[in-house]
Amino acid sequence: MNEIDLDAGHLPPRSRGVIGLLEENCTVCMLCARECPDWCIYIESHKQTVPAPDSGRPRVRNVLDRFAIDFSLCMYCGICIEVCPYDALFWSPEFGYPETGIAGLTHERDRLRDWMQTVPPPPAHDPGAPPPREAQAAGPGADPAGQAG
Amino acid sequence: MTGGQLLAEAARHLPAARCAAEEGTVTMDVPREDWLAALAFARDTAGCDFFDWLTAVDEQDKGLAVVVHLYSIEDRQHLLVRTLIPPEDPALPTATPLFRGAAWAERETHEMFGVVFDGHPDLAPLLLPEGFEGHPLRKDFPLAARAAQDWPGAREPGERATSARSRRRLVPPGVPEGWPPA
Numbered sequence: 466m467n468e469i470d471l472d473a474g475h476l477p478p479r480s481r482g483v484i485g486l487l488e489e490n491c492t493v494c495m496l497c498a499r500e501c502p503d504w505c506i507y508i509e510s511h512k513q514t515v516p517a518p519d520s521g522r523p524r525v526r527n528v529l530d531r532f533a534i535d536f537s538l539c540m541y542c543g544i545c546i547e548v549c550p551y552d553a554l555f556w557s558p559e560f561g562y563p564e565t566g567i568a569g570l571t572h573e574r575d576r577l578r579d580w581m582q583t584v585p586p587p588p589a590h591d592p593g594a595p596p597p598r599e600a601q602a603a604g605p606g607a608d609p610a611g612q613a614g
Numbered sequence: 615m616t617g618g619q620l621l622a623e624a625a626r627h628l629p630a631a632r633c634a635a636e637e638g639t640v641t642m643d644v645p646r647e648d649w650l651a652a653l654a655f656a657r658d659t660a661g662c663d664f665f666d667w668l669t670a671v672d673e674q675d676k677g678l679a680v681v682v683h684l685y686s687i688e689d690r691q692h693l694l695v696r697t698l699i700p701p702e703d704p705a706l707p708t709a710t711p712l713f714r715g716a717a718w719a720e721r722e723t724h725e726m727f728g729v730v731f732d733g734h735p736d737l738a739p740l741l742l743p744e745g746f747e748g749h750p751l752r753k754d755f756p757l758a759a760r761a762a763q764d765w766p767g768a769r770e771p772g773e774r775a776t777s778a779r780s781r782r783r784l785v786p787p788g789v790p791e792g793w794p795p796a
Contacts, residue, residue, distance in 0.1 A: 492771075499767030499784065504760075512772035527772035 478588060481541045482560035483572075485580035486532055490553035493527035497545035497554060505538035506545060507531065507571075534577060536562070537570040557583040615689055620660050627655045639692040646697045646706060653682070653695060653712050662686045662693040668709065668719035670727040672753045678704050678727055682716075699729070701752075708734040726751040756793050760786075 476482075493510040509531035516523045546554045557580045564570050572580075590597070615623065617635040624633050624642060631652060632643045644652040656662045662684035671679040677698040684693045699706055708731040709716040720731045721740040728749040731737060739746065748755050765786040785791075 495767055495769065495771050498769075499786075501767070502788075504763060504766055504786070507766050508769070509774075510769075510772050511774050525772075 476558045478585075479556065480558040480560075481543065481556050482558040483536070483556075483562060483580050483583075484534055484539075484546065484577065485555045485557045485582075485584050486534075486574060486577035487553050487555065487581055488529060488532070488574060488578060490549075490551045491529055491532065492551055492553075493529050494550065496548050496550065500544050500548045502542065502544065503538045503540055505535040507533045507535070529574070532574040532577060533571050535571045537567050555581065555584040557581075558585065559583045615660055615686070615691065617691065620691065620693070623659055624655065627659060628652055638690070639694060641694045641696065643696050643698075646699050649680075649695075649697050650707050650709070650712070652697075653684075653709050656684050656693050656695060657712055660686065660691070660693060661689060662691060665709075665713035665715045668716055668723060670723050670729055670751075672701075672727065672751065673698070674753055677701055678729060680706055680723065680729060682709065701728075704728055705730045705732055707732050710734060725749070728752065756790060760789050760793065765789075 493508060495508060498506040498508050508529070510527050510529050512525050513528045514523050514525050543556065546556060559580065562570075562572075595601075617638065617640050620640050621633050621635055624631055624640075628642075628644060628648055628651060630645050630648055634641045642652060642656075664685040664687050666683040666685055668680070668682040671681060673679050677700050679696055679698050681694060681696045684695065685691070686693070697706070704727070706729060708720060710720065710731075710733070717735065718740060720729075720734055721737055723729050724731060724734075724737045725739045725742050725746075726749055742750070767786060768784060
């Protein structure tokens with residue numbers, strides 16, 4: 466065997482293995498499905514009326530019914546991740562998900578959620594970089610690295 | 615030969631060519647009558663004797679641009695030779711007598727763009743299956759896969775598959791109007 470280490474933990478940073486979905490951040494805006502050059506993102510949703518807590522007008526919100534990515538069509542361009550305004554899609558370096566049938570490469574929302582567990586933390590800022598905007602907004606005295614404890 | 619020398623020599627040998635140099639790459643736009651003369655000049659006078667690739671670009675209204683990339687290993691000099699040919703008469707003399715390696719590149723450019731290379735020994739399809747009709751890399755060639763599937767982005771947020779279609783329909787980017795034909 467050769468010496469190449471195929472463990473995802475030893476891959477270069479920002480490796481593109483699979484796409485994970487953080488469902489809580491998804492607002493069903495459809496931007497990813499519309500921008501996808503391969504037409505490989507399938508989204509189904511419905512509208513739900515939420516009564517206002519006080520006597521206000523009831524609100525209508527979109528509820529996700531299905532979110533699937535067909536990795537047999539996906540070309541791993543990452544446009545969906547770039548375009549998502551609410552940070553619901555992430556790159557994961559995990560690349561090993563072979564199937565014997567092509568239909569198995571369509572990953573539904575539960576599988577995309579599982580991939581979220583493999584998404585690495587964002588890389589640290591460069592030394593000397595300005596503190597993150599969140600830390601700036603928190604004002605002086607806040608932890609400049611934005612880390613609790 | 616450096617880029618500057620190459621420009622001067624090109625102006626002397628090929629007065630009809632428009633040349634430009636930037637960062638080690640010289641670009642030469644020649645009329646189609648000068649195609650073989652330009653390639654011979656590049657190989658014999660400019661020393662760009664390494665044939666890298668040949669392909670075409672569908673410039674639509676302007677015509678079909680045939681581009682060849684040559685390189686001088688000795689002088690580390692890149693040279694792009696380009697010519698524009700009308701798409702209704704896409705013929706060009708073959709470069710195979712000058713560069714034998716151009717044969718496969720010309721076969722591919724022939725099947726993908728419909729460029730006919732006069733004098734080519736065998737313009738048989740290289741990559742496409744036998745009996746394939748059309749030239750798939752021309753801009754007016756519609757992608758059949760786009761007719762086989764509905765655009766997943768057509769649905770509005772919160773719209774059920776069964777709900778009535780909204781009046782304003784979005785169209786997928788990059789798909790020509792009226793495609794697929796009903």
